[in-house]
Structure formats: C-alpha cells, structure tokens
Amino acid sequence: MIKDLEKGQSIIGYFAVKDIAEKETKEQKKYLDLTLVDSSGEINAKVWDISQSLLGEMPQKSEIVKTDANVEEYKGVLQLKINRIRRAKADDDYDLDAIIPKAPVPVEKMYAVLCRFIEAISNDSLKQAVAKIIEEHKEKIMYYPAAKTNHHSYMGGWLHHTTTMLLAAERLSTLYQVNTDLLYAGIILHDIGKLYEYQADNTGLGTEYSLEGELLGHIAIGIRIIERAEGLDDEQKLLLQHIILSHHQNPEWGSPKRPMLKEAELLHHLDMIDSRMNDFLKAENQTQQGCLTPKIFQLDRKIYCTG
Structure with a gap:
C-alpha cells in the first residue's frame, strides 16, 4: 500500500492511474509524469526512459497498472522511479477494492x-x-x-x-x-x-x-x-x-x-x-505520526501529524 512505502524500497505492485502526462526534461528528453493511487493514498511517479520501461500501450487515466519501481525521495517527498510499467491484464491477480480510492462509508x-x-x-x-x-x-x-x-x-x-x-x-x-x-x-x-x-x-x-x-x-x-x-x-x-x-x-x-x-x-x-x-x-494518512508533512498545496502549509 502507498501509505506503507519507505525510501529505498524496491516494489512490484498494482496501482490506479489518477493522472499521466508526457513531459520533457531540460535536455528535451521525453519522460512520463504520473500520479498513482491506491485506497491508502497517492504518490508521484516518473518513467525516465519510456522506450525501455513502458511495456505495451500507454496507460490511460483510471486504468490499473502493474509497476516495478524504486521508492526514492525528492524534496522531502516520496516518489516512485519506475523501471517497468504496463497496463494490468484480465488474468492479473490484484484486489480492485484495495486499489480504487473511495469514501470510507458505503x-x-x-x-x-x-x-x-x-x-x-x-x-x-x-x-x-x-x-x-x-x-x-x-x-x-x-x-x-x-x-x-x-x-x-x-x-x-x-x-x-x-x-x-x-x-x-x-x-x-x-x-x-x-x-x-x-x-x-x-x-x-x-x-x-x-x-x-x-x-x-x-x-x-x-x-x-x-x-x-x-x-x-x-x-x-x-x-x-x-x-x-x-x-x-x-x-x-x-x-x-x-x-x-x-x-x-x-x-x-x-x-x-x-x-x-x-x-x-x-x-x-x-x-x-x-x-x-x-x-x-x-x-x-500518508505521513508517520509525529512528523511534519511537506507543504500541502490546498492548505498552503505543512501540518504536524498527531495520529
């Protein structure tokens, strides 16, 4: 689950695509910038080498993807560096309820x-x-x-x-x-x-x-x-x-x-x-108790997590 990720981990898992965009570095090299989510939270992810890392067709918003990635930190925020990514297949073994974020009440x-x-x-x-x-x-x-x-x-x-x-x-x-x-x-x-x-x-x-x-x-x-x-x-x-x-x-x-x-x-x-x-x-939900979050855009401030 995203909330359990820690810097330095290597992971293979399933996530939903909340957002995806093709961008360019200063050197004009194309990369993919994604927001991946599961029911516990969301995380930014980067595909730096599209030709090597993307298997099959480009994922679309709301689709489920399987990822092989490293958990890194950028400006104090966890981020995924994706080594391999593909759209999920019909016979893949994943729990959709654990992936799609939804209200905590039925x-x-x-x-x-x-x-x-x-x-x-x-x-x-x-x-x-x-x-x-x-x-x-x-x-x-x-x-x-x-x-x-x-x-x-x-x-x-x-x-x-x-x-x-x-x-x-x-x-x-x-x-x-x-x-x-x-x-x-x-x-x-x-x-x-x-x-x-x-x-x-x-x-x-x-x-x-x-x-x-x-x-x-x-x-x-x-x-x-x-x-x-x-x-x-x-x-x-x-x-x-x-x-x-x-x-x-x-x-x-x-x-x-x-x-x-x-x-x-x-x-x-x-x-x-x-x-x-x-x-x-x-x-x-995405920060350990007793720690400050990075600055949150919607709140225009950091917050301290009391648990």
Whole structure:
C-alpha cells in the first residue's frame, strides 16, 4: 500500500492511474509524469526512459497498472522511479477494492443518510423539490467525486462530503437557532452543480472538467438548477440560490456575494470545516505520526501529524 512505502524500497505492485502526462526534461528528453493511487493514498511517479520501461500501450487515466519501481525521495517527498510499467491484464491477480480510492462509508449507507435529511424537511414543497432533484441525479450521486484533485476527490466523494456536512449541521442546529429546512436543503444542493461541472467515470478517477464546468462553474450551474426546480415559490428559490451563490464566501473563491442569511453563513463554515478536515486526514494518512508533512498545496502549509 502507498501509505506503507519507505525510501529505498524496491516494489512490484498494482496501482490506479489518477493522472499521466508526457513531459520533457531540460535536455528535451521525453519522460512520463504520473500520479498513482491506491485506497491508502497517492504518490508521484516518473518513467525516465519510456522506450525501455513502458511495456505495451500507454496507460490511460483510471486504468490499473502493474509497476516495478524504486521508492526514492525528492524534496522531502516520496516518489516512485519506475523501471517497468504496463497496463494490468484480465488474468492479473490484484484486489480492485484495495486499489480504487473511495469514501470510507458505503454509498448505500450514505444515500440513506441523505434521504433521512430530505425527509426531515418539514415544508412539503421544499421537501418534494429537493427529493425530485436528488432522484433525477441519483445515478451520478452514487459514484461522483466532490472535486478533481482537492478534497473528497474519490469515488463517492460528493455524497461523503454532503452527508458529513448534514450530520455536522444536525448537531450544530441544537446550539444555534436556524431554519433547518433551509439549512438541510441548502447543504444537499450546494454542490449539485458539480455533477455537471465534472465528467467522471464510475471509479471517480478519470475526472475532468466539462465544457460547461470550464465556462460556468458549479455555482452558476447550481443556480440554474434551482431556477428550473418545480414546486418552489419565488422566495424559496431566491434563498436557495443565495445559499449556493455565497457558499464560498469570497469573490476570489468564486462567490460574488457573501452570506446574508445565518443558514448560509453556517453552511459556508460547515463546507470549509469538512473540506479542510478531509485534506488534513488525507495528508496524515500518508505521513508517520509525529512528523511534519511537506507543504500541502490546498492548505498552503505543512501540518504536524498527531495520529
């Protein structure tokens, strides 16, 4: 497993390709730059001599590969120097469940949690509108990641992020007086646009931005989905659209308006807590207890792993 790799090891193993690109060195020699993953984490890998190391056709994103590699360290981060790499064959002996990164909770259980919170919405028109939107998108919801590379960027990540926010909101709403109908509906729908912003296969690995995602982004797409929702009155649509529009809080993060409802403010912080904690846990999972990680791009800092 990737989390168990140590500098100096020689390994033969199976991984999934999260990203792959052909690049050039300063001497204009071509090499392959890969991000390989298994269920325990991810690691950068290099194929310095393509003609000698690549056996067969070039691997594609989300495919399983067999690798013969050395574990090295570059700028304080472990990296694989690949000696041999090929696409996995049908008769290869590997455990797909141990390779594909996925949410730590079964998707069926998470979907049941989502449905429980929809049922908890007391306003009938709001409940029915949210339920219809979710039912229409159920197929994607069951496997879509919540991001391409950042937090919850794995199979079932959208559902994991959404249900974790809902469970946290349930606790916090006992401390703060909020409209739970609006809060729960807002959480369930705040990232609904991501189901169109990305194109993802059923592993959650081959995720790319769609043209719609590139040109509009998930916030604008979410606004459009609410506008077209049936059964909502003008005020319900307006409040849900504001929650979606403001959930990143700052213009530089993609929100043109800051939260102007207490439910929108709470949702923003729940979103930040869950995304940041997911990034922390991902980093800790690949770092020994009592050690500092390298600088993490999403967090813009190193973190110390407490275990």
